Amino acid sequence: MTTDELTDRGAGSALTEAKPILRVEDLKMYFPVKSSGLMRRTIGHVQAVDGVSFQVNAGASLGLVGESGCGKSTTGRLITRLYKPTGGSIDFDGRDIAKLSENDLHPLRRDVQMIFQDPYTSLNPRHTVGSIIGAPLAIHKVVPKNKILSRVQELLEVVGLNPEHYNRYPHEFSGGQRQRIGIARALTLQPKLLVADEPVSALDVSIQAQVINLLQDLQKEFGIAFLFIAHDLAVVRHFCPEIAVMYLGKIVEIADRDTLYQRPHHPYTQALLSAVPDVKQAKVGGRRERIRLEGDVPSPINPPSGCRFRTRCPIAQDICARVEPPLLQVGPTHKVACHFPGEMGKHPEKPITPRLLGVDDSGSADLAAGPATELPTGPGYSDTWFDLKNNTMGKA
Amino acid sequence: MLAYVIRRIFIGVIMLLVMSLVTFVLFFASPVDPAQFACGKNCSPELREQARKSLGYPPRNQGVWESNIKGPANMWADFTKGIVAGRDFPADKEMREAAPQNVVHCSAPCLGYSQYSVKTVNTMVSAAFPITFSIALAAVILWVLFGVLIGVLAAVTKGSFIDRGIVGLSLFAYAFPAFFIGTFLLRYVAIKWGLVSVPSYTPIASGGPAKWAFNLMLPAITLALLYMASYVRMTRAFVLESLTEDYVRTARAKGVSGRVVLFKHALRAALTPLVTMAGLDFASVLGGAIITESIFNFNGLGKLAVSANNNYDLPVMIGIVLMAGAFVILANIIVDILYAFIDPRVRVG
Amino acid sequence: MSTATSSFLSVRDLKVHFPTADGIVKATDGLSFDLEKGKTLGIVGESGSGKSVSSSAILGLHRGSSAQISGEILLDGVDLLQVSDEEMRRRRGLDVSMIFQDPLSAMHPYYTVGNQLMEAYRVHNNVSKKAARVRAIEMLERVGIPQPDRRVDDYPHQFSGGMRQRAMIAMGLINNPGLLIADEPTTALDVTVQAQILDLLQDLQREFDSAIIIITHDLGVVAEMADDVLVMYAGKAVEYGPTKDILVRPEMPYTWGLLSSVPDVAADTSSKLVPIPGNPPSLLNPPTGCAFHPRCPHVAKVPGDLCRTVQPDLVTGRQGLGHLKRCHLADPDTVYANEVLPEFDPVLADELADELTAADSNEKGLQ
Incomplete structure (x- = not known):
């Protein structure tokens, strides 16, 4: 066993031991597209999120990365139930919240909170900071009215603001301070899960680090689980031990951070990582070698058949257009949705999936290949996985 | 586009029906x-x-x-x-x-029959409508033309005494009720000083376009002044706003001259909301410029509505309410279609 | 860096001040730099550091506003601050052009992309619409827009974000200007698209031999694109020199702060980010002495009250002529290698420490 595998194991046990607080299975969100005709028929759907499964353990953090339009923000809004999902389940703390009505969601709102991207528009300019932070306390009647102020001041202190400033208005604060107010508001009800949607991307670089450190301290102190959504790969890597990469509404790769950043197996993850400009390049000069992706992300109304990344994929073959690759577990804490998974430059020449799917190497149905194997599709990791070296399902 | 228009008209008809029922x-x-x-x-x-x-x-x-x-x-x-x-x-x-x-x-x-006047409502309305339409048309041309021009002038001289003067005057004009301006024009400009003859409506068919326009001058100015004041202020605000847009900066960075930047880039964008306003305001004036018509004794829809109201002449009132409503609804549809021509982003597939 | 006379662009002591009711906002306060043809300068800083204001001044975009501008902006030997408004207008887009952060708002929503490119061309060239259209299509093709002869009639909203930025670049380069200013050209774009745009800019620079100023807050972009870096803080340059020197051995605590507060895709995840404490300063009442001193963790290492009272000059650093810094710290290299770097990148710290000792013993050996 190589040292790499050993570290895999180590990271894996940390990821699998704790109890999941959030289990999302086959989550789907289709937004209808209406025709412009007389009757406004629904003529299609924007498949913003299409069959996403993952889990977040209590006190852990999962990062969701991807480019604009990949469905990461929609996923966040589904978890907080700002949208009602088209399909799938969201199991939060032992309860499926995907189909709950607005009224039944009321208690859930205490446990799941959200931090938004824009600290300028997400705070009501006509309310004092004290009333913004205190509002959830009053709505959920968690503390008596006369205790609200002291709790608000406590929270302001926790996020590093002057507790005496509860009477000020949002515009009197800088961007970083406003994001702290947003965080304090989210913390008010001591949530079990925080969905942070691009929490630092609107802030200046020097302020970003302040906010990230604050979030990390809070997580340690209060044991809050995080779903951390961001497009900045470095920030996500810094914050989250486990990361899922999304493309056009699907998770293409999910793994612990060391595996994902050092040995990504999906060509999209590889392209994404190689595209990030690197400060260390200054030493060498010039541009880094990178995988160049051509063109733009296709429309989510009419996604490509088979693998959604195939239209821009440097290693795509016939099978990719015919069959959608399953999100296959290839390591203790590593799943990848690709017919040719492998480290950069070491992708297999033949697809590894045909035997599992009951097709031949070009993706046509093949009786000789035998019936499709039942593949585990749920969230989380199992202790058997597909061994890429032997091309068989293996066990730890 | 056609389907969209048809749907809008369909909704408009239903709204008219409800409106008449409520009346x-x-x-x-x-x-x-x-x-x-x-x-x-x-x-x-x-x-x-x-x-x-x-x-x-x-x-x-x-x-x-x-x-x-x-x-x-x-x-x-x-x-x-x-x-x-x-x-x-x-x-x-x-x-x-x-x-x-x-x-x-x-x-x-x-539209019904007026027992009071022993005429069908259609006859009465079709006699009054051209008068109101003439006043409204002349007024809308005046207020849009001068409102936009003066508004642009105020915007480009922002902060100077020209700008302050324009803003102050427009506030002043806005504060005066129409009956004051109308009465002033009639009493002083026409009667006392005799600068123009006392206007009385002359159809184009009987007096030619020049006489028609000349007689419309005072009522149209009365009506236009009121609207012009708000158009000056709106134009000023919209142009100032669009002058801060990124694309205006881009145009300047390209080396486009100041005049072209102002008229081709900034004003074009600022006009969009003004077109909407002008369309709707024009439609609402078509329903009858009650005060202006009364002062100058033009027998338009406004005066007709007042007398119908005084006489409890239900059929006439209904007829005018419906027509006014139809104008507003129609104007809304036309404005929305115009929008698609002005702003390519609105053109739906 | 070369002397002012031979440079293609030479900015000397540029000041852009905005009088307001509360006092004078010194957005840019004494900025100097040089740029050769075919080279790229990266200007780095936070919002309000004066980086965008300075570049707008090069284009003369503050003309007609209340801004008070002084200093010299020599482009190819001509002082752009001295030419008439009309002369400056003729130079905009022809000698120097600019591309902006958000290509959606930077293009007029009511005119087609082609129309806007043609306008940029016809302002400076007396040609027919037809010829301008041919040129516009040619430029769109050059920046990699597929089917340019059809897309030329599209409106900006019909383009994707990356294509819009390509079209903006096409518009900026349509008159083949000697200087291109790119103000946060990729901030609004996704990483893979950002990579495409940066590739394109470099290709075009090689082809047209233009000078590029790239304004960004992303040190990674600077590292891969720029030959020289200018770090700005509170309207002033605080560190300026060749990219490699500045990013590998920075000597000014603000630059350290920028480097240490940004996580790296390859850095050790157990290390904490080291943020710069506090908030960017007010330009209305900048701090006395060194503008960075209220946020600087190394003030105590400078004897006396120097940081609070005396503004440091922009002087040559320890690495030789090209590297300028504005800081009172006597021995920045050691502080960086021993205190700053280990906190956010221990591996690099070790390397740098080795280098320093090697250099040290070399010096001793020579003696």
Whole structure:
């Protein structure tokens, strides 16, 4: 066993031991597209999120990365139930919240909170900071009215603001301070899960680090689980031990951070990582070698058949257009949705999936290949996985 | 696009129907008996009932259901039918059979018959409409043209005394009620100083376009001043806003001259909301410029509405309310279509 | 860096001040730099550091506003601050052009992309619409827009974000200007698209031999694109020199702060980010002495009250002529290698420490 595998194991046990607080299975969100005709028929759907499964353990953090339009923000809004999902389940703390009505969601709102991207528009300019932070306390009647102020001041202190400033208005604060107010508001009800949607991307670089450190301290102190959504790969890597990469509404790769950043197996993850400009390049000069992706992300109304990344994929073959690759577990804490998974430059020449799917190497149905194997599709990791070296399902 | 227009018109028609129904119900909720008015000065209870029957008004004092709901609703149904198919007056069938020589046919779209004026509403409205339309047209041209020009001037001289003067004056004009400006123009400019003759409406057909326009001048100015004040301020605000847009900076960075930046890039974007406003304001003026028409004694829709109201002449009131409503709805549709021409982002597939 | 006379662009002591009711906002306060043809200068700083204001001044975009501008902006030997408004207008887009952060708002929503490119061309070239259209299509093709002869009639909203930025670049380069200013050209774009745009800019620079100023807050972009870096803080340059020197051995605590507060895709995840404490300063009442001193963790290492009272000059650093810094710290290299770097990148710290000792013993050996 190589040292790499050993570290895999180590990271894996940390990821699998704790109890999941959030289990999302086959989550789907289709937004209808209406025709412009007389009757406004629904003529299609924007498949913003299409069959996403993952889990977040209590006190852990999962990062969701991807480019604009990949469905990461929609996923966040589904978890907080700002949208009602088209399909799938969201199991939060032992309860499926995907189909709950607005009224039944009321208690859930205490446990799941959200931090938004824009600290300028997400705070009501006509309310004092004290009333913004205190509002959830009053709505959920968690503390008596006369205790609200002291709790608000406590929270302001926790996020590093002057507790005496509860009477000020949002515009009197800088961007970083406003994001702290947003965080304090989210913390008010001591949530079990925080969905942070691009929490630092609107802030200046020097302020970003302040906010990230604050979030990390809070997580340690209060044991809050995080779903951390961001497009900045470095920030996500810094914050989250486990990361899922999304493309056009699907998770293409999910793994612990060391595996994902050092040995990504999906060509999209590889392209994404190689595209990030690197400060260390200054030493060498010039541009880094990178995988160049051509063109733009296709429309989510009419996604490509088979693998959604195939239209821009440097290693795509016939099978990719015919069959959608399953999100296959290839390591203790590593799943990848690709017919040719492998480290950069070491992708297999033949697809590894045909035997599992009951097709031949070009993706046509093949009786000789035998019936499709039942593949585990749920969230989380199992202790058997597909061994890429032997091309068989293996066990730890 | 066509489907969109049809859908909008369909919704507009439904809105008009609801509007007319509400007008009917409101009218009969009042304690005054409209039949009394229709019957005239020397009225006896018999004559009044005859008037009621002839107009198709619901019976009085038969309980809320009969007098205030069912009656008006039936009347509304007859009215709606008349718009589509035309109808004959008197409304009561027996009365028509008793005196066929007195039957008046009102062809579709029939807006009703005014017992008070002994005319169909259509005749009255079609006499008044060209007058109102002329005033409104002249006024809208004046206020948009000068409002936008002065507004642009204020925007480009922002902060200078020209700008402050324009803003102050427009506030001043805005604060004056129309009857003051109208009365001033009529009393002083026309009568006392004799700078122009006292205007009286002359159709193009009888006096030619020059005379038509000349007579419209004072009423149009009265009406335009009021709107112009707000257009100056809106134009100023919109142009100032669009001058800070990124694409205006891009145009300057390309080396485009200041005049082109202002008119081609900034004003073009600022005009979009102004077109909407102008369309809707024009439509609402078409429903009758009551004060202006009254001051200059132009017998337009506004004056007609006032007299109909004073006389409790329901058919005329309904007719005007519906027309005014139709103008606003139509203007809305036209503005939305115009929008698609102005702003390519609105063009839906 | 070369002397002012031979440079293609030479900015000397540029000041852009905005009078306001509360006092004068010194957005740019004494900025100097040089740029050769075919080279790229990266200007780095936070919002309000004066980086965008300075570049707008090069284009003369503050003309007609209340801004008070002084200093010299020599482009190819001509002082752009001295030419008439009309002359400056003729130079905009022809000698120097600019592309902006958000290509959606930077293009007019009511005109087609082609129309806007043609306008940029016809302002400076007396040609027919037809010829301008041919040129516009040619430029769109050059920046990699597929089917340019059809897309030329599209409106900006019909383009994707990356294509819009390509079209903006096409518009900026349509007159083949000697200087291109790119103000946060990729901030609004996704990483893979950002990579495409940066590739394109470099290709075009090689082809047209233009000078590029790239304004960004992303040190990674600077590292891969720029030959020289200018770090700005509170309207002033605080560190300026060749990219490699500045990013590998920075000597000014603000630059350290920028480097240490940004996580790296390859850095050790157990290390904490080291943020710069506090908030960017007010330009109305900048701090006395060194503008960075209220946020600087190394003030105590400077004897006396120097940081609070005396503004440090922009002087040559320890690495030789090209590297300028504005800081009182006597021995920045050691502080960086021993205190700053280990906190956010221990591996690099070790390397740098080795280098320093090697250099040290070399010096001793020579003696």
